[in-house]
Amino acid sequence: MNNFWRRLPIVRQLRQSVGLQRGMLIAGVTITGFFILVAVLAPLLAPYGFSQLKDADGTFGAQVPPGGKHLLGTTVGGYDVLSRVIWGSQTALEVIVVAVLLSIFVGVILGLVSGYIGGWLDRTLVVIADAVYAFPTLLLAIVAAIAISGGQSSLWGGVFAAAISITVVYIPQYFRVIRAETLRIKQEAYVESAKVIGSSTGRIMFRHVLRNATRTIPLIFTLNSSDAVLTLAGLGFLGFGIEPTAAAEWGYDLNRSISDVTSGIWWTSVFPGVAIVLVVLGITLVGESLNDLADPRLRTRRRADVLPSPTAVTSVAPGGSPLDADLAVDALEGRA
Amino acid sequence: MSRVVDIENLEVTFATDGGNVVAVDDVTLSVDSGEVLAIVGESGSGKTVTAKTILGLLPETATTRGAIVLNGTDVIGLSPEKLRAIRGVDVAMVFQEPSTALNPVFTVGWQIAEGLRAHGRLSRGAARAKAIDILGRVGIPEPEKRVDYYPHQFSGGQKQRVVIAMALVLEPELIVADEPTTALDVTVQAEILDLLRRCRDEFGAAIILITHNMGVVADLADRVAVMFDGKVVEEATAEALFSKPQHPYTQRLLAAVPRIGTGGARAAARVADRVASGTTNTAAPVVVARDLVIEYPGRFGRSGFRAVDSVNFSISPGEVLGLVGESGSGKTTIGRAIGGLTKITGGSLRVLGHEMLGIRERSFKPVRSDIGFVFQDPASSFNPLLTIAECVAEPLIVHGRARDAASARPRADELLEAVQLPRAYGDRYPHELSGGQRQRASLARSLALEPSLLIADEPTSALDVSVQARVLELFAELQKQFGFAALFISHDLAVVDMLSDRIAVLWQGRLVEEGTGDEVLGAPKHPYTQRLLASLPVPDPVEQAQRREQLRLLRQND
Incomplete structure (x- = not known):
């Protein structure tokens, strides 16, 4: 049992790391863990609903400063800021899950087939991937948002708009990484030895190549997640996001608070902004330190300064x- | 004779993921000027680490203790500035792989001048003149012209000459040569060893030669230090060490070195066995090559590269054919073609009754169960994510003899026992085995389907000598037990001699000589075979000196 825990991805790296790298990893894991926890427990943690405007004592009132009934104040629309921030984490997590699930499967399969089989299929896929690379994410997201929701904004319309645009941009990233690894592994002696045994192409691809090619996936995974959060926020900020009655969304709240900033009402913009920054920072820290730890040349070790x-x-x-x-x-x- | 370097109680510790590892443990050595000290040992014995410490080239994870006194200064704990002043002037290094030690985007002249200009104010012209001079002295023809060549325009041996020229140009008193000939072919190795000998005699440099090859030691060294597990277990003059090794480890190391001329008796015994058991060579051969041609396609517009050029040979059932050749001779290509990994482009190659010219994978697949393949590099021939038992079971599953790894386990255990690995090793992952153990597991996998033909592509060239000896012995035993025919590919004549019934010598894609071990090695007819044989250093300084003379005569005749 003990051994099983040590082999788990993050736990293993935690044991391996020292110094600054360990600090980065722990900070990243803590922030990300906190974010996921808040998202899952949002219904319990939030004092009010995300679209709640009044309780038994009447309406909340607009732009109420922090304190009293509203710990972080209320927005210009009269929503409770704390509740909106907490519920917003749930929307962000949904986008991450959908975006990563969509792009990881398609990207990995395409990269594996393209790298292993090669030929004209490979050449075509690489050209398409390059073309998609050149496409701006946000523009794509706006088009997807309009196409999916048809002008109506809903929770899943907004989530899918952000997720699909991220998927389209990230498929080439997974594709490229897996394809490069596959090309490398194809030359390894164990793949050749599977070939001389007489293994079928499918067996070689999935049993011998695939699992060895997925080493760098966690790194793109984190990039992918943070980009998904940023795109969702960007859509919301531009007004293509989710209506406040459908779900809480940090980008929308930021958009609504633009005019507040100049009139000294700071609480409506700072808290959703900090939430976005923290989530992206946490995920990026995890990704960066996993990257450093995976590479023996970048990994720092405790120096042997005591006599052996x-x-x-x-x-x-x-x-x-x-x-x-x-x-x-x-x-x-x-x-x- | 003056002392050049004094190593006293050197101790190097590395911090690794698995805790601290002591790589060098209390080593005391010294080198006088004009002397060649060879440090011999197998992988992991600490010989390279010892040498790198002299130049302060250890990575950050290393902690060093003790003293290395080089011309009166202790190198350990010296600031990077001062170390830089010492490198090149007092001590220089020759690396193992000449093609990676040279920067491909600069001319060799520029690279030699760079070292000169780092240590003194020298005009561009003067540095160039010096570079031309030194290139001429290390035996590069037309140095005035070739000083402006890029590294890729030189052959491997010439590149190593350039690397040695770079080491010599500042006339250091000590040259550290880390496996300077390991990456080179045996005929080129002999030339580089001659050059190193001249470095000592003409330039008066002391040399620390790091090597695992006992023949190289016998050829060049004045004194030898044998390292094992980070310690120096024996230190003696070359004559004394080879004639009367004291330490049991040295004795075992010397005994494990394959020697030419031991194979004749074994081959005769095998033939006698076959005659006695009734399997004579009258049966149809398992492999027949007639005018075999294999070409690799060229790039746009260029003609292809002909790796194998009208080669004829055959392998009878139960016979071991040794294929010898240097790098680029096409020996591996032939092995891969028989295993169906490389397509043949001309002539005819019949493997177990199937014509390989234009064969389809589908019709070849059933034949594969009758062919075993052992790869060169034991480190990469196993899928790192599967256990040894799962790897050995793969062929059984693929050919439908077992449903999954669990049901194939009893057979896998049997096979592991056949190659003298404990059953429990089946549950380990490849990285948990040593190189020799992995190569034995590789043999087990190739024999899983009891093939009638085994192709072994340099199966022992990545192994230490003592491990190699055990793997070769095992190979011979298994061959006797299972009676498979084998193509044994190697660059080492002595290894091939130990195992083969017949030996074929390849040179630039052509088969230049073929015959029994006694014929090819006892009385070689082709000049290339003669040179190959004479170039092979033997682990005996006295005999090696005679052979050196012989080789010199051979070269003069060319």
């Missing part, structure tokens, strides 16, 4: 000595 204790293992390569090759392997195993 007698228990230190002296053998460097397990195969180095004919005498105790087996012993050395056992020693390595024991430490792992």
Whole structure:
């Protein structure tokens, strides 16, 4: 059981890291974990509904300063800021999940097939991927938003608009990474050895290549997520987002608070803004530190500044000595 | 004789993911001027780390203790500034892989001058003149012209000459040569060893030679230090070490080195066995090549590269054919063609009764169960995410002999035992095995379907000598037990001699000589075979000196 925990992705990296890299990873994991927790528990945490304008004591009133009944004040539309921020995390999480699920499957499959089979299929897919690269995300998102919702704004219309535009842009990213890894792995001796055994192409692709090619996925995954959040916020800010009655959305709240900024009403813009920044920062920190830790050249280790204790293992390569090759392997195993 | 470098109680520790590892443990060595000290050891013995410490080239994760006194200054703990002043002037380094030690976008003249200008105010012209001079002295023909060549315009051996020229140009008192000939072919190796000998005699440099090859040591070294597990276990003059090795490890190391001329008896015994058991060579051969041509397509407009050029040979059932050749001779291409990994472009190649010219994968697939393949690099020939048992079970599953890895497990265990690996190793992942163990597992996988033909492509060239000896022995045993025919590909004549019934020598895509081990190695007819044989250094300084003379005569005759 203990061993199982140590092998889990983030847990393993946490044990491996030291110093600044460990700090970055812990900060990132904490922020991201907090965000997910808030999103899931939004109905319990939020004091009011996201579209609630009044309670038993009457309407909230517009632009009420923080304090009293409204911990973070109310917006120009009369919504409770704290509730909007908390409910907004749920919308953001939905966009992340939909965007990542859509792009990861299509991108990985296309990259694998394109890289392994090659030929004209590969060339065509690479050209298309390059063309999509050149397409601006936000413009695509606006087009998708109009097409999907048909002018009406709804929760899932807004979520899918952001998710689909992110998907279209991120498929080429997954595609490129998986294709490059596949091309590399195709040359490895274990793929050739599967070929001389007589394995079918499908078996080689999915059993031998796919799992070895997914090493860098977590990194794009984090980029993909933070971009999804930013695009959703951008859509909302431009007015193509979700109506406040359908769901809470940070970009929309920022848009509504533009005029407040110059009149000294700070609470309507700062809190949704901080929420966006924190989520993106948290996810990016996780991605960055995973990236550094995955690369042995970037990974920092504790320096051996104490005199080696007698228990230190002296053998460097397990195969180095004919005498105790087996012993050395056992020693390595024991430490792992 | 003056002392050039004194290494005292050197200790190097690396911080790794798995805790601290002591790579060099209390090593004390010294080198006098005009002397060649060879540090010998197998991978992981700490020989390279010791040498790199002299130049302060260790990565950040290393912690060093002890003293390295180079011309009166202790190198350890020196500031980067001062280290830079020492490098090149007092001590220079020759790297293993000449093609990566040279920067491909600058001319070799520029790269030599860079070292000169880093250590003194030298005009461009003077630096160039010096570069031309040194290139001529290391034996590059037409140095005035070739000083402006880029690295890719030189052959591998010439590139190593350029690297040595770069090391020599500031006339350092000590040259550290880290496996300077490992990446080179054996005929080129002999030339580079000659050049290093001249570095000592003409330039008066002391050399620390790091190598795992006992033949190279016998050829060049004055004194030898044997390292094992980070410690120096034996230090002696070359003559004393080879004639009377003291430490048991040294004795075992020397005994493990394959020597030419031991294979004849084995081959005769195998033939006798076959005659006795009734399987004679009258049966149809498993592989027949007639005027075999394999071409790699060229780029736009250029003609293709002919890797194999009208080669004829055949392999009878139960026979081991050794294929020898240097890099680029086409030996691996032939092996891959027989395994169906490379398409043949001309002539005829019949494998187990199937013509390979224009064969389709679908019709070849059933034949694959009768062919085993052992790859060169044990590090990459296993899928890192599958356990050894799963890897060994793959061929059984693919050919429908087992439903999944679990039901194939008993058979996988049997196979692992056949290659002398404990059953429990089946549950390990490839990276948890050593190179030799992995290569044995690779043998187990190739034998899973009891093939009648096994192709072994340099199966031991990535292994240490002592491990190589065990793998070769195992190969011979399994061959006797299973009776498969084999194509054994290697660049090492001695290894091929140990295992093969017949030996074929390839040179630039052509088969120049073929015959039994006694014929090819005892009385070689083709001049290339003669040179190849004479270039192979033997682990005996006295005999090697004679062979060197022989090779010199051969070269003069060319």
